Amino acid sequence: MEKRSIKKDALAGIIKKVAGDMLVYAPVKEEDGVFFRALGAGMEPQTTYANTKNAPKNIFFPHTEKMMKYTRTDKGMEFVENGDPAKDAVLFGSRPCDAKSFTLLDLLFDQEKYKDPFYCDKREKTIVVTQACVHPPYSTCFCTSVDGSPTSEAGSDVMLTDMGDSYLVEFFTPKGEKLLKYFGDAKPDAAAEAKKKEIAETAAAEIVSHIPAKEIKPILDVNFEHPFWNTIHQRCLACGTCTFLCPTCHCFDISDEVKYDDGIRVRNWDSCMFPMFTQETSGHNPRPSQKERWRQRTMHKFKYYIDMFGAISCVGCGRCVMYCPVNIDIRKIVTDISKL
Secondary structure (H helix, E strand, O other), rough: OOEEEEEEEHHHHHHHHOOOEEEEEEEEEOOEEEEEEOOOOOEEEOOOOOOOOOHHHHHHHEEEEEEEEEEEEEEEEEEEEEOOOOOEEEEEEEEEHHHHHHHHHHHEEEEOOOEEEHHHHHHHHHEEEEOOOOOOOOOOOOOOHHHOOOOOOOOOOEEEEEEEEEEEEEOOOOOOOOHHHOOOOOOOOOOHHHHHHHHHHHHHHHHOOOOOOOOOOOHOOOOOOOHHHHOOOOOOOOOHHHHOOOOOOOOOEEEEEEEEOOOEEEEEEEEOOOOHHHOOOOOOOOOHHHHHHHHHHHHHHHHHHHHHHOOOOOOOOOOHHOOOOOOOOHHHHHHHHOOO
């Protein structure tokens, strides 16, 4: 594994240099938040920030995505698959929780039998550069409860660890090594590995929120009809904030937009929190209230994904806790389930 050391004040220049050669997504300050954006002229990448408001899943799984277009001709229908293949790109500055989310999305979109060509194309062509959380930013972070850590390498091609006056840069994959030429030739000193281990242990100890996420599946297995499900949904506004900000939620809808003889097929994000998500053409809705929808959300993350892929579909980023307008807290829900 290749390793480099760079001065901290050199990082922004390196990002801009990479952006001069290829597409770069990076954290950018906008009003009162930091968001992942494609870097353009005059945009300053953030190198010191807590975490972005939006998870970077939209880079591989866009909010809106054209799947194909079609035209009615005298000879019949002509179909053309999406004519916009992914570009080589770098996702800079993802936190370890977000990088791990890509490995969870891979389990769904990049299976041996079923592969989503749109997702896989973007994933294959994007280099993920992660910044370790030397100091976990929020009291709502709970990555260590869901098989993660503030310095986890999962899902990363390159990782930067703040060592004080410099960054330790580690290149984990051949894809990540394509960026070696931008980081110079300076190698880390002999003490870097020990210091990194110390940083990792300190960062993990700073996580203050802990939940029994790995213990509740056996309880969920036998409590689908438990009265508990009547207690968590009353405040829910069905706004979908928790699902749209979540790094691992992946519900979508497919629709056709037609004008005269031309049409396009579009995939858009959807949410299990929306009343219309399971509405059938007959008018029947198998999840008629927020009770059933919240049960589905909880079961999906902490039971169904484990049943299918052996992994919890949550990375503990805490966005759903921070931004829920009515303060529904998944940590409390999991803790309460553990006591059933």
